[in-house]
Amino acid sequence: MRSLGDDGKKEFNYFPEFKISSMTTNKDEDGSPIKLVGIIDLLVVDDEGNLHLIDYKTSTRKYGDPKHTAKQRAYKYQIATYVNLLQQNGISIKNLKAYVQPIRIENLKKVNGRWQFDDLVLFNNPVQINFLEESYI
Numbered sequence: 001m002r003s004l005g006d007d008g009k010k011e012f013n014y015f016p017e018f019k020i021s022s023m024t025t026n027k028d029e030d031g032s033p034i035k036l037v038g039i040i041d042l043l044v045v046d047d048e049g050n051l052h053l054i055d056y057k058t059s060t061r062k063y064g065d066p067k068h069t070a071k072q073r074a075y076k077y078q079i080a081t082y083v084n085l086l087q088q089n090g091i092s093i094k095n096l097k098a099y100v101q102p103i104r105i106e107n108l109k110k111v112n113g114r115w116q117f118d119d120l121v122l123f124n125n126p127v128q129i130n131f132l133e134e135s136y137i
Contacts, residue, residue, distance in 0.1 A: 011047035099126035
């Protein structure tokens with residue numbers, strides 16, 4: 001398994017469930033600006049000030065399954081939205097790396113009207129997302 005630190009960096013600051021927000025140009029029914037709020041699953045800052053944005057995604061299917069193409073586009077859009085919010089708050093994204101960490105739900109089933117599962121397992125290494133490859137931001 002690959003982990004942060006494989007590239008020789010030693011010091012990390014971890015910010016789980018990092019909440020970020022910004023006002024939009026959209027208005028509500030009263031004419032007030034609408035606030036956009038996002039919660040980044042894990043934001044990591046390395047010893048050189050570079051950001052690593054990690055978003056966890058759970059599924060019963062393998063990440064990359066062709067049936068999930070629309071979901072993967074939505075994930076990229078979500079990450080691009082986080083990146084945009086970071087920029088709007090004056091946080092440099094110059095060397096930002098964004099990842100999706102797929103997590104498999106094993107044996108998901110409904111029992112007596114309630115959903116149950118046996119385990120949560122990392123599918124594979126985090127998948128790096130190129131949020132600049134399409135016009136998301």
